[in-house]
Amino acid sequence: MSAVLVEQPTPEIALVRLNRPEARNALDQETRGQLAEHFDRLGRSGEVRCIVLTGGERCFAAGADLRALAEAGAIEILLRQTHRLWQTIASCPKPIIAAVNGYAWGGGCELAMHADIIVAGEGASFCQPEVKVGIMPGAGGTQRLTRAVGKFQAMKMVLTGLPVSAAEALAMGLASEVVADAAVQARALELARHIAALPPLAIAQIKEVLLAGQDASLETALMLERKAFQLLFASSDQKEGMRAFLDKRPAVFHGH
Template structure:
């Protein structure tokens, strides 16, 4: 039997871990893997029992890029028919927080996958990069846009135009990674943060993610108005009443997502 390209794990209540599973190709993002990732993320978005998603690879690679063998002889029409942009959008549209746990290589599409997550926990020795320029193409999953937004124009252009790699420690120092930790702690730390978030009000968490991401593309006044309306909306939830009552009574809150 052929091994599944994506493994689904439940490391803790409310946390779903999606593990890329193409070790023979350093988790290169084949179309089959991309589609399965989209399917599982959509499933997690619709599952009330899932509050946080973690995406991980293995010790050698988070994802070493697109599957070059699948596209080497493709035409323009072939590339359009793949619909990769739509798959990236579907992945980015997850309503739950998504944490990337990055060990080993995160290159090309692998780097872009990490960039579209809400948090990145990186191994200090992980290797990030957008090396597409070295094979005669450019990034096509957001690398030219999200890398510039994450680390600034001049740093990003250095890596985009040369295809050079940078470490997980450098990714953290530049603002691409949320944390840089020893290699053997990456998955555990990502799950630990996921558990911390999963214990909070899922309604507040989803509203916060939505407002923060939408606000990035809005003028400040519009973003502030969106934030205020989301705050007011949360005052109609049982979670808000429970959270504030627990604070006043000096006890842990129990959020039910209502």
């Protein structure tokens, strides 16, 4: 059975599901590789407009597979080039919605932070426990986390290795919204359908500029925003959207 399953509830929406329930969706090298392959393909698809990433109803992902790491040496870890697999997800141009039930711990928390929107169930928990086994986060758990929640909340999580609840994650900015556990996937798909009905060029420019601007000066980030704003006036979707608004009718966007 594949470690990662992909379904398309509609042609515009892809549902990527981790499928290692016996290991609480632990992220071994094969699973990371399959994730990278799927996100690369979906990112290049002309049809897919939004991706939902889930681990299922009980567990998002409970971290790295320690059995494959316990006796590894530094050069072995370096040569795995795991960061290249993570980068494929990070550079995916399509909006990604993480639907998080249960544990999002270690690499699972880092995987969720690769998404653009996080929908968490009330029973979900987020954690960077690497310090408890003598290492530290290695896939964004110190950097993406700090950018998401700020220095003091991030330091508390990575220095103690203690989990935070879904409610705490929402309050600190680590989740977009919290819903009942049974409603997580349905809510993520509802958001995906909403996004998929919007103009794809505008969605892609918004994601690209927002992420690029985070680490730029305000002046540079505003320039990126301004150029992308201007560029969208060359699109048919801009003409359709504004005409539809003025005509008081639903807009139909084609992505050009």
